[in-house]
Amino acid sequence: MPRPARHSHRPGRLRAAALCAAALPVLLGACTATPAPGAPAPDAPQPHAAATPAPVSYAMPADAVSLVLPTTGEGTRWTQGLDAFGRLAAAWAVDGCARRLGVPVPDSPPPMFTRYSGLPDLDFLDAHGFGGGTAVPGTPPATRPTTDPSARLGPEPRRCLAEGRAVGRELAAVYARLQSGWFAEVASVDRAPAVRQAYAGLGDCLAAHQVNARDEAAFLTLVDQRLQAADTTAARGLGSVYATCMKPVEAAREPLRAKAAAAFRVSNSAEITRVRSELPQKIDELEKRYRIRISFPTT
Structure with a gap:
């Protein structure tokens, strides 16, 4: 899942640059869904103190496989929503566990x-x-550290974090194998x-x-610097520049x-049929279990 890291940006790899700055607390990974094995890491989000609300849609796509196999930047909005939904369910699992204990x-x-x-997603x-x-609606109430953040977590909080990770894996297990194969094709x-x-x-x-x-690597480093400096005006302007300059790349x-998607869908038709059937059921089950809704960013 999202993680602060340095990545190569040379052509030939699916880039996973940390576009949105700053190292996140260690506990972030503990409360997020597990990514598909071999899937590219998404861009790291801003620290939560600076997160801004996202315009969203709650409408599911006609074909649930669109959530898993994006072919365009705009199409990744479905994938972003699915990723965020796994993290949202995991967060509510942690919250419920802590309150229960x-x-x-x-x-x-x-x-x-x-x-x-x-x-x-150049338009976005x-x-x-x-x-x-970046902010997903419907998250648990914000919490504040109640102990020294460097202190070792006790067994109950660790149990709750493990419960959250399990929920993330539960959702990812439905589509992980299919998505990891597709991302290899995209790369x-x-x-x-x-x-x-x-x-x-x-x-x-x-x-x-x-x-x-x-080049792109230097550009994304510049974006990171502006975000770390909380220079939101510059970061927004750089988004417009990137959208303009990347159009020829996306056109190619x-x-x-x-x-590649047409061939992939033929060679993976049985797995696609399974995901098309099981993924909506699992999303519906988690929505009811945690009283949440899946949402997708829009412009």
Whole structure:
């Protein structure tokens, strides 16, 4: 799940840059859903103190497989919603466990929507910039640390965190294998000559917009710096620049992803049929269990 890290941004890998800054508390990982094995890590969200509300839709797609197999940046909004839903259910599992055991709820950031830089949602970035529209509705009440954050957690809080992780795995188990296979296909698109050629012009475009970054890696580092400095105006402006300069790259990638998706759906038809049937059922079950709703970011 989201994690602060340094990543390579060269073509040929599905980029998982930490676009939204700052190391998150260790407990974040303990309260999130488990990602599909081999799946690219989403971009790390802002620290929760700075999270901004996201415009959302509660309408499910006609085909639940759209939640799992995105081919465009806009399509990742379904995937972001599914990811966030797993984290939301996990957070409520931790909250309920702590209250049931009569112990303080372990402090951690609330669930947030996290974007994939390997499938950039350019329209969203143009409208909201980096770091905007990350807060997921329906999260448990915010908690504050009740002990020294460096102190060792007692057995009851650790039990609750384990319960949250189990809920995340419960949802991911429905679609993890299918999604990890698809993300491997998405990653291979960046090795195509047309995509490499499109990336070659990125630095010139950034320079034309007075951005001092020679390539995508340097640009994303700059975004991180602005977010860490709480410079939201600059972060929003950089979103518009990125949306403009990445259009040629996405224009090259999208038809290749569409072609790969057609072949992938044929070769994985049985697994797709299973996920199409089981995923809505599992989402409905978790919504009822924790009295929550799945939501999806919109522009």
